Amino acid sequence: MNNKIELLVSANWSKTNWDLSWQPVIDLNELLPKVGESYEITLQDSEADDTKNGIHYLLWLPPHSELNGLDDRPIEILKAHVVEVELLEDEWIQKGTMSGRERKYIAKIIRIQKLIEILSQLKITKDKCFKDYFNHLERSTIHYYVWDHYLYLTQSAEYVKNEFLFKESEQGYLLVFINSWVSYSYKSEICKVELNKQQNKFIQSLLKHWNKLTPNIQIFVDEDQVQGALYY
Structure with missing residues (x-):
């Protein structure tokens, strides 16, 4: 049994489903990446520098929390998922140190689990x-x-x-x-x-x-749904 699971967090999953991410209410099974499929993602800065080919665990957050942080909707952490992937390095988008680094990867989805449910494994x-x-x-x-x-x-x-x-x-x-x-x-x-x-x-x-914190006003959604992202 593990003491902890380390996660990569800069993948910006919302970019893989951008238009859907802004709908008022979204079913999680539509929004989450699909096991067995491959996606083009980007990692940023230290994660772009240090992440090599192989199996990794990536954090998936609902679109609004990914784009704005969890302060607006802290409870969305209960709908966060951990995406186990096989990563293949692709190309650098930008490598300059002053403006940050960004690198493309191909991510083949192996398994997806709710973050909270993983606690029982630790x-x-x-x-x-x-x-x-x-x-x-x-x-x-x-x-x-x-x-x-x-x-x-x-x-x-x-x-x-x-x-x-x-x-x-x-x-x-x-x-x-x-x-x-x-x-x-x-x-x-x-x-x-x-x-x-x-x-x-x-x-x-x-x-x-x-x-x-005073979370922003949220509409009611079912357990298997999330509210879409909002512009600020």
């Missing part, structure tokens, strides 16, 4: 000090959103964006998802990290001193 660990992400609170903006048994927390500063998903347990919080972007570098993983007493107190202190 074992609980206690060896991650997520507090390291919050070394410069005075220069950060932190927001959070709580629903059911979940807590979404986001930290942003210049050239930095960290997103965390926590799930309540009997002992406190489990950290189950990290999505981090620092300058031109990405880091994302699904995990199952049990917070200790000190870490739980730290989280509670953040919730007292920072702002609760």
